[in-house]
Amino acid sequence: MIIRPKILIARAVFPEIVAKLAKYFEVTPNQADELWTPSQLIAQLQGMQGAFTMGGERIDAALLAACPELKICANMAVGYNNFDLDAMTAAGVLATNAPDVLTETTADFGFALLMATARRMAEGERFLRAGLWTRWSYDMLAGADIHGSTLGVIGMGRIGQGIARRGAHGFGMKVIYHNRSRLDAATEAQCKASYVSKEELLKTADHIILVLPYSAQAHHLIGAVELALMKPSATLVNIARGGIVDDAALAAALRNKTIAAAGLDVFEGEPKVNPELLTLPNVVLTPHIASATLPTRLAMANLAADNLIGYLINKRPLTPLNTVL
Ligand code: GLV
Numbered sequence: 326m327i328i329r330p331k332i333l334i335a336r337a338v339f340p341e342i343v344a345k346l347a348k349y350f351e352v353t354p355n356q357a358d359e360l361w362t363p364s365q366l367i368a369q370l371q372g373m374q375g376a377f378t379m380g381g382e383r384i385d386a387a388l389l390a391a392c393p394e395l396k397i398c399a400n401m402a403v404g405y406n407n408f409d410l411d412a413m414t415a416a417g418v419l420a421t422n423a424p425d426v427l428t429e430t431t432a433d434f435g436f437a438l439l440m441a442t443a444r445r446m447a448e449g450e451r452f453l454r455a456g457l458w459t460r461w462s463y464d465m466l467a468g469a470d471i472h473g474s475t476l477g478v479i480g481m482g483r484i485g486q487g488i489a490r491r492g493a494h495g496f497g498m499k500v501i502y503h504n505r506s507r508l509d510a511a512t513e514a515q516c517k518a519s520y521v522s523k524e525e526l527l528k529t530a531d532h533i534i535l536v537l538p539y540s541a542q543a544h545h546l547i548g549a550v551e552l553a554l555m556k557p558s559a560t561l562v563n564i565a566r567g568g569i570v571d572d573a574a575l576a577a578a579l580r581n582k583t584i585a586a587a588g589l590d591v592f593e594g595e596p597k598v599n600p601e602l603l604t605l606p607n608v609v610l611t612p613h614i615a616s617a618t619l620p621t622r623l624a625m626a627n628l629a630a631d632n633l634i635g636y637l638i639n640k641r642p643l644t645p646l647n648t649v650l
Contacts, residue, residue: 330637332375335366335382338401342626349634350375367391375633377401385409389416397636401629403427403484403616404566406539410647420646421632425483426624427616432487434590434615435534435564439476439488442588443532443560444468447609469531469558469585471496477530478502478518479546480537480565486516488534493517501526504537527554532562539566547571552578562588564615567595576601579608590615 332350334343337358346352353369361369366382370392378384380402389395389412397419398408405422413420441447445468452458452466476492478485481504492498493516500518502508507520526533533555537543547561548571555561561584563570572593578584580601588609592598595613602608616622628643636642 330374331372332377332633332637333369333373334377335361335369336379338377339623339626342623342630345627346377346630346633349638363388370395375399375637377629377633378407380404380407383407383409384413384418384420386412386416389413389418397421397633397642399629399632399636401625403431404538405646406566408646414647414649417649419636419642419649421629421636421642421644422646423625423628424644426628427621428483428487430618430621431484431564431615432491434617435484435488435536435562436491438564438588438590438609438611438615439532439534439560439562440471442562442586442609443471445586445607448606451606469560471498471532473497473499474531475499475501475529477521477526477533479523479526479533479535480504481508481516481518482536482538484564485534485536486512486518488536489516489518498532501530523551524554527551528556530559531556532560534562535565535569537565537569539568543569545569545571545574547575549574549577552583555584557582557584559584560586560588564590567592572599572602575608576605579605 329351334354337356343354374396376398378398378400384398395418399421403424408420445466449466476498478489481502489500493500501521502518503523503526546569586607590611632642
């Protein structure tokens with residue numbers, strides 16, 4: 326009898342993905358979508374060689390020490406701040422993520438959230454539903470223009486570039502960006518984007534969108550000091566990760582009109598949301614759904630599954646994040 330590797334799928338996923346993985350592995354699915362504590366996750370992973378993770382499961386040195394048979398964790402997300410990559414490499418555990426397949430969908434959403442925020446769409450919808458639209462006035466729900474304005478992109482990876490292209494080519498925006506490293510000239514030309522310092526971006530952009538990966542260095546990259554540099558008419562959008570913005574400082578800036586509006590898809594400590602943000606009219610709040618279209622989520626799930634199959638069966642993972650012996 327052939328002994329098949331054992332894998333855990335940490336959260337509910339498309340049934341066809343469970344079926345695909347079951348062709349290669351002894352699969353323990355979690356179609357009831359139970360949320361496990363770290364010690365429950367460790368218990369579930371006993372004897373498993375692979376884990377299909379969604380991005381919320383912390384894979385750190387303590388878990389790795391308690392799960393010595395684990396060989397790979399495949400995230401169904403492009404972000405991987407749930408992985409302690411150094412600890413995984415030291416333990417000989419491969420980490421993979423799900424890049425590329427979500428780029429255009431996520432860039433679409435970033436742009437949608439920017440427009441909804443600048444043009445006060447959620448506020449307008451609440452106003453109408455509350456029966457407050459009894460007459461027209463010249464400045465009713467007047468927002469900020471997108472076309473012809475300056476878009477500042479912080480984090481110019483694949484998704485940031487997608488947003489820059491939409492802004493420059495679709496809406497005639499002037500695009501400036503800040504990134505750890507400057508892009509090559511050809512990519513800058515494609516995106517019609519110019520590299521500037523973080524400070525210049527904060528001071529001159531009309532709309533700022535955050536699309537950078539979370540890291541310790543990026544923690545509270547946007548706090549009270551940075552918000553104070555922005556124009557009072559500016560919009561801030563975060564589709565990157567909670568923790569990159571200091572949500573309490575942002576709530577204060579929105580309350581005091583230091584900036585005009587914000588659009589947030591990610592939050593510090595999500596799914597909890599800073600309670601003050603919930604009370605403010607000038608912020609659009611969405612529950613971490615930037616990559617949420619069914620075709621894209623299916624493509625992300627397939628990529629995570631293909632990484633498990635690629636590594637545990639064929640020794641060739643598709644999108645590895647580290648190198649292990
Ligand atoms: C979503 O936030 C992802 O990282 O894929």
